[in-house]
Amino acid sequence: MDLLDQPFGPYRDGDILTETCKSVPTGVLELENVMLECGGEPIGLTECEPCQPEYAVSRIRAYGVRFRGVLKVKKLTWLTPWARKVLEDDVRNRDVQSRISSGGVARSTLTLDNIYARRLTIKVVVQGVKNMPAIYLFSKLVPNGLLLTSRDRNRQYEVKTMDVSTYKPSRLHLHRYRTLKVMQQLIKLDKQTNTDDPDGTPVIERTVFWFADLYLKHMAYAASASKQRFVYTSSDSDIEPDTNGQLKEGRQRTLRHLPRAEVLSLLATHAEWILADHSKRKKKYLNQDAWAEWVVDVRRGRREARNADVRWGVMDDAQLPATLTPEGSDADEDDIPAMPRRRGKAKKQKKQTQTPSSRTLSTASGSRSTTHHDVSRYGKNTSINAPNPTTLRTYDSDFSPESTPPASPSSSSASLPSRPSTPPNPEIMALLPIEFMYPPLLPLHFRWVCPAADCRYMINLLDMSDENCKALSDEDVRKMKAGGWVIRDRWVRRCFKTMVSAHYDDHLDQMGIVMWQEKKQWKIGWKKPQHHPPWPPRRELPATSHKGVKIEEEDVSLESSD
Template sequence: MENPRGKHPAGSRFQALVDHIYGPYPDHVFLEEELKPKPAADNLIDLHCVTIYAGKKPIGLDQSEYIIKPPETSFVHEDHPKHVPISFCGTLEIRDLSWLSKKGRLFLERDVRNHDKAIVPNNKERREISLEQVLNSTRRGQSFKVYLLCRKSLLAHYLTAKSRPHELLIYSSSADGLVNRKFAVKSLHVESFVASKTFLARYRLRALLAELSEIDNNQTPVHLKDYSWVVNSYLTHILPRDMDAERRRKLRPIAELSPYADDLRHPRHIPLSQLHSELAEHSEWILANHIGKQGSVRDVPKSLIYVPSWINWCAEAYSASVEAKRNGVVWGLSESVDLKKQKRNSMSQRLAEFGESETFWKLRLQAWVKCSKRYVDENRDKPVLPARAIQPGPPAAYGGLEYDSDFSPDYTSSEWSDSDNIETSEISGALKEVWFCAQPPQIPLGHFVWHCPGQGCQKAINLLDPSREDIALLPQDLARKLQTKRWRTQDISVQQALAAMVSHHYQHEHLAMAGFHQGSTKIGPRFQLSEALRKPNPRKRAMLMEIKDEDSS
């Protein structure tokens, strides 16, 4: 039965007052000037569902954040003709009414009473309620929520602040500069989240480099900290950890900042193919982020990367990205990049897109190269660790041989580890000849042609111009995808296509000649070792990809 007009259950009435979000209010007016929220020892205020604005237009961290200071071409720069102030607005849960200034309390109390009148408009017996009365009449732990409007100042910190190393910090300042605050962003509004993905990806990649450097603990000489070192360290330390669920649960969570879940999450595993792609895409930003500070010889041993080698890697990755885009493939560079404009740009000009000026980056590059080489020369006589060579490139993640470059059970299960080396002397000559068939096909970074590793084999598969015979091996959807040339080499569909073509070549040109015969399944070809070539050790046979024909069972 409905309540008579003017009669409203007190519990639901007060709950409705708490559920409503009030505001927006300017932070420097609404909050106590010397606010020290408890139990936060670092005096940080948590904000949820944060939106960043340029004037009245929603933007993201991709537009508002730069290295050191924005370039003169950015509207964020104070001297830009179209400069607009940057602000942000987020939801604040007021856990303690002492957080409010005198004006803030008056504002909130006024709006709560107005909302109360809107809930039951004709209640003549209504008394003016207080904020304490509302909170005392609701469930324990309830709090008022308000929109807080802040004038943005300083650069945001993501995964780099000492006080909250796993979160995003953003800063505000009053117009007169007398009131300055810092906030921990728990989540971003969907508009700002979408426009912040590049910023977040870059700093997560930087956090990975910092973690690898911390794990290394100065065991690797700084001049060996190049692109190969990053990938090898990832394969050695991060990948095995990510494959272990128990070890992964012990990691410190980081702020994902998704508008759909503002809890801290464990770091997401980065597939090796994606690591190659992101290193290429953000290589120059990593360089700029690293050399932005003034360099000296004493800074070199603490470096996350060796600058001279990284500059060479940036040039290679950029050249490969441009070549890919020229062939209609998006890799390293976004689709919106103008090739003609990029061709004219020098590295210092491209670095200036991240902040500061071309002249600034020219001087920084020269200074860091000089001090890095000087440090290496001065420490040349010290013992060094041997560098491991790698063949970079986005590996296939699926194919007829059922391997996965990041999660292959043949390489990562508890039944097989790096310590379980197969003794070559125990493997027959035929198996040694086709051992490469158990390895995922790899293409060097920035290239699009796979060359068969078989001795004397001239087979090559050009992903940009596959032969009719190779295309005929693919399902129609994969064939169409490959022929559009609107793909990245790390795309799952492209990896599937490459794996299928390579698998067919291995089957007919190498495995059959070595004594393997083909089975078939619903998801692709399987290979079974001929009886004459079987070995007695079942675990090693499994490693040699002896898989039963599922359809025949």
């Protein structure tokens, strides 16, 4: 039924899902198109998981991580009474609009019971707060996928697909655990095939070269390898979903000669992380001393490969370091095992490698100019100094002119304010629902319900109340109530966002929060800042100064609009 193709929502998982809606071994809740958000900006697993060296600890502590995804409601018992009522109204409204557009009677008798009696289902956009680390490939509940836990009842979901804004900054995390999974599979294969020792090769002999040789022996040229990729990217169009790397029906690859150097390059890509992760484990599975010595060679190998304008021991789209330790330095030997550190602003070198005009990124159709199948490519460097995708993508918040009265069309970029130089107050941001960070979605059924907790405020575009219209001009109210408009009209969308923004302003007022504009910047602060800690915090200046220079404390607190 086309009527149910698009999901309803968004709703908080704690508001619409009951206790019976939970993952069990025989049935795991599945989320599609999952997006992670922190402080109003997209975030990936590489930055929001504590096990990663790139973990953004201060950002996570300040804002937490929230998620949004599409859930297929397979049973009506999953829904709370309030959710059933709202969803049934939404279904009927969507049905009415469909009938009107096709010239039918503007009436609907659809019910959720009728829909599910016909073995149909509805989809909803749920959102919640992430709780506990995500688990990829190593959970009992989802052994071949990604497990995400919500704060509400510790409900667990399997992430089937990700929004691109979350997937791209998650690739490093996912690739690390795929490599670790391959290593665990190799150890298992060794135990199954080792006739000398039922426990397999002793840990002291499990060097990086042992893993490389084992991969070449059991995986690279195995008969099943022609129909499976052990190390792959999630965007690979040849892979059958949910099969752990199995190729689609009718697809088969010709196994090529695999140099040992390529296998070593794959292991070298995550050598530091594997070593650091292993050092935290009680049960050891590799020779840590031998790996630590090899990491020194890896860092030297990366430096030599970069100088030769080739790519080795790094991700296929990784940004190579701008500065490398000079040859002969003892720094490599002093910091083993060492986690990769987040790069700061590197000093400019006299000689820099230019970024080619063509990028080796996966496309939506699945075609790639350069990628890795079983192991990472060892070849020409094609994406040095590639920009971080998260810095190229910005999301409008409710602090933009388009959704804050007086509203104005966003066709001109000149009307948009520049981003504030001072980060928003984390105490304020913690109070704001996640929905306030994104432009409101204009529902196809013409009814919008406020997503804030315990708020049932509604805007029905087909039957607007005086409260809904208080922020609109008389002309806009007349045109909206006269009908004859379509949801694609720019002015209709502007009116909708203006009404939503006015309601959000009421919430801000109740929370004692105020927004104001200075030139092209929008600022947010407390109505009564004297009752709250200053933001940004005052900087402590030294008590002494040079002779003849008087040091005064700099006032950096946010000013009030009162």
